[in-house]
Amino acid sequence: MKVGIESFKLTEKLPYFEDRGLISQIRRCSNSISANIAQAFGREGIKDKQRIYIISRGSSFELQNHLIYGQKVKYFSAEQADSLIKEIDDIVYALNKIIATLEKRKK
Numbered sequence: 001m002k003v004g005i006e007s008f009k010l011t012e013k014l015p016y017f018e019d020r021g022l023i024s025q026i027r028r029c030s031n032s033i034s035a036n037i038a039q040a041f042g043r044e045g046i047k048d049k050q051r052i053y054i055i056s057r058g059s060s061f062e063l064q065n066h067l068i069y070g071q072k073v074k075y076f077s078a079e080q081a082d083s084l085i086k087e088i089d090d091i092v093y094a095l096n097k098i099i100a101t102l103e104k105r106k107k
Contacts (some may be wrong), residue, residue, distance in 0.1 A: 004030040007063065010084070014075055022075070026066045032059040033091060050102040057095045058075050060088050 007030035011023040036056035043049045064085050071081040 001034040003063070003084060003091065004034055005088070006084055007067075010076060012082060013072075022066060022070060026063065026070075028060045029062040029066065032056070033063065033088075037095075046102050046105050050099055050106075051100070053095050053099050057092055057099070060092050060095070062086050
């Protein structure tokens with residue numbers, strides 16, 4: 001959820017014309033990461049949990065892409081984007097471990 005909050009704060013400084021574009025995309029995928037983790041945690045079936053964790057991982061990579069784009073078009077500084085990208089890397093690492101553990105349990 002921390003990444004979602006930091007992403008929201010970062011988008012508050014974007015130009016108004018981005019309101020329905022990049023701002024919306026960043027906010028939706030950053031919120032999706034923690035929402036899907038919470039949803040997967042509440043599921044009982046291993047396959048279902050794993051599928052939702054994979055979706056969360058996809059949202060993580062989507063957010064990284066938007067942050068890199070924002071950096072390249074000079075909406076964010078390298079420091080702002082890199083800080084969030086590092087946090088997302090940590091989330092992806094944890095999700096990969098969870099997904100691998102669930103894969104082992106399926107067998």
